[in-house]
Amino acid sequence: MAGASLSAPSAATSPAPVPSLKRRVCVVGATGYAGAELVALLARHPRTEIAGLFSSGGRSSVRFGALHRSLGGRAGPAAVPLDVDALLEDGPDAVFLATPNETSAELVPLLLDWAPELSIVDLSGAFRLARAADYPAWYGFPHPRPALLEEAVYGLPEWNGAALPGARLVANPGCYPTSVLLALKPILPFLDGAQPVICDCKSGVSGAGKKTDLAYSFAELAGNLKAYGAGTHRHEPEMRQQLGLADDAPFVFVPHLLPTVRGILSTIHVAFSRAVGEDEIAAAYEAAYGAAPFVDVETPGRLPELNDVVGTPRAAVGFAMLPGRRAVVVSVLDNLLKGAASQAVQNYNLVSGFDEAEGLS
Ligand SMILES: NC(=O)c1ccc[n+]([C@@H]2O[C@H](COP(=O)([O-])OP(=O)(O)OC[C@H]3O[C@@H](n4cnc5c(N)ncnc54)[C@H](OP(=O)(O)O)[C@@H]3O)[C@@H](O)[C@H]2O)c1
Structure with a gap:
C-alpha cells in the first residue's frame, strides 16, 4: 500500500466530535473512478459536509475537476495521501472507502477500533462475503477481522433496507452482483432449482478501476469484446451467497469486457419450475420495485439498454417470456x-436516517 499511513493513530489524536447540522464525511480513494463519482454526489448532498478526501500515498494534492471530466470542471477540495490520524482529526461522522479490497480490509478494523461510533460504507469486497474462509481463495488474503463480517450489512437497499438504519459497517455490493441480484431476487420463488441460471454480463472498462495494463489499452479494447474470469470471478460467491445458492448449485456467471467506458448489461437466462404467466412475473417485479426510487421495471417484452441508465443512479430490469417455461x-x-x-x-x-433519495434525485 504505497506509502499510505495505516498505522494506529496516537491516543492524543482521537477524534473530537464536531457539532454540525450536516453529517461530516471523509472519502478514502477519492481519486479513483468510483471515489470521484462519490465526491461529486456528496458535494451536492444537502445534509452532508465533506470533511476530508484521501488517496494513496502515491500522489498528492489531486484536484478533481482536472482529473475527471464527468465532474464538469468543478475544482473540489484537494485529496491528500491517507493518514489515519489526519482523517480522524477531521472529525467525520461517516467514512466512505472506495479503496482496493486489501486496503479496506485493513482500514475498517483500524477506524472502528479508534472511532467505534463511525459509520463506514465500504465500496470494496472486503466485507461482502459471510465466511472468512472464502477470502484466501477468492480475494487472495486471509481476512484480518472475521467478526466484522458478521456485523457488516450487505447494502442492497431494495432488499436490506430495514437492516441499514444505524449500521456501523455497510458492505456496498459489487457492480455485477447489484445488476444480477436486482434481476433475480423477485423471481427466485418461480425458478427451477435443477436448471442452471445463466448470467451473461457485460461491463464497461471503468469497472476495473484505473488501470495501465496493456489489456486495458485503447488498441486492445476498441472494436473488441471479450469474456473473462468464467467461474473464477470474485463476484460469483457474492451472488451465490445473496441468492441463497450452495457452492455447487447450477449457476453460471460469465463477465465480458465491453469497449465502452461505463455501464453493465446482464442478460440472464432462467427456467421456471411450472408454467408461469407473464402477468405473474410482472407482478413479482412490481411488488419488489413499485416503490423503489432507483429501480425501473420495463413493461413485459421491453428489454432495457445501457442508454436508459448510464449517468443516472437508476437500474432498469425487463424480461421476455420464452417457450418451454423459460424467460430472459x-x-x-x-x-x-x-x-x-x-x-x-x-x-x-x-x-443516517435520511430519505433514501436525498442528494440523488
Ligand atoms: N469501478 C467500479 O465500477 C466499481 C464498482 C463497484 C465497486 N468498486 C470497488 O470500489 C473500489 C474502488 O474502485 P475504483 O474502480 O474506483 O478503483 P481505482 O480507480 O483504481 O481507484 C482506487 C482509489 O483508491 C486509492 N488507493 C489505493 N490504494 C490506497 C491506499 N493504500 N490508501 C489510500 N487510498 C488508496 C487510489 O488512490 P490514487 O489515485 O492515489 O492511486 C484511488 O483513489 C474497489 O474496491 C472496487 O472493487 C468499483
Whole structure:
C-alpha cells in the first residue's frame, strides 16, 4: 500500500466530535473512478459536509475537476495521501472507502477500533462475503477481522433496507452482483432449482478501476469484446451467497469486457419450475420495485439498454417470456453509480436516517 499511513493513530489524536447540522464525511480513494463519482454526489448532498478526501500515498494534492471530466470542471477540495490520524482529526461522522479490497480490509478494523461510533460504507469486497474462509481463495488474503463480517450489512437497499438504519459497517455490493441480484431476487420463488441460471454480463472498462495494463489499452479494447474470469470471478460467491445458492448449485456467471467506458448489461437466462404467466412475473417485479426510487421495471417484452441508465443512479430490469417455461431477464445499470457510488449514498442515507433519495434525485 504505497506509502499510505495505516498505522494506529496516537491516543492524543482521537477524534473530537464536531457539532454540525450536516453529517461530516471523509472519502478514502477519492481519486479513483468510483471515489470521484462519490465526491461529486456528496458535494451536492444537502445534509452532508465533506470533511476530508484521501488517496494513496502515491500522489498528492489531486484536484478533481482536472482529473475527471464527468465532474464538469468543478475544482473540489484537494485529496491528500491517507493518514489515519489526519482523517480522524477531521472529525467525520461517516467514512466512505472506495479503496482496493486489501486496503479496506485493513482500514475498517483500524477506524472502528479508534472511532467505534463511525459509520463506514465500504465500496470494496472486503466485507461482502459471510465466511472468512472464502477470502484466501477468492480475494487472495486471509481476512484480518472475521467478526466484522458478521456485523457488516450487505447494502442492497431494495432488499436490506430495514437492516441499514444505524449500521456501523455497510458492505456496498459489487457492480455485477447489484445488476444480477436486482434481476433475480423477485423471481427466485418461480425458478427451477435443477436448471442452471445463466448470467451473461457485460461491463464497461471503468469497472476495473484505473488501470495501465496493456489489456486495458485503447488498441486492445476498441472494436473488441471479450469474456473473462468464467467461474473464477470474485463476484460469483457474492451472488451465490445473496441468492441463497450452495457452492455447487447450477449457476453460471460469465463477465465480458465491453469497449465502452461505463455501464453493465446482464442478460440472464432462467427456467421456471411450472408454467408461469407473464402477468405473474410482472407482478413479482412490481411488488419488489413499485416503490423503489432507483429501480425501473420495463413493461413485459421491453428489454432495457445501457442508454436508459448510464449517468443516472437508476437500474432498469425487463424480461421476455420464452417457450418451454423459460424467460430472459435483462438488467442494466451504471457501474460507477448504482453499481458503486450512488448505491453507497443510498446506503449512507438509510444508515443516517435520511430519505433514501436525498442528494440523488
Ligand atoms: N469501478 C467500479 O465500477 C466499481 C464498482 C463497484 C465497486 N468498486 C470497488 O470500489 C473500489 C474502488 O474502485 P475504483 O474502480 O474506483 O478503483 P481505482 O480507480 O483504481 O481507484 C482506487 C482509489 O483508491 C486509492 N488507493 C489505493 N490504494 C490506497 C491506499 N493504500 N490508501 C489510500 N487510498 C488508496 C487510489 O488512490 P490514487 O489515485 O492515489 O492511486 C484511488 O483513489 C474497489 O474496491 C472496487 O472493487 C468499483
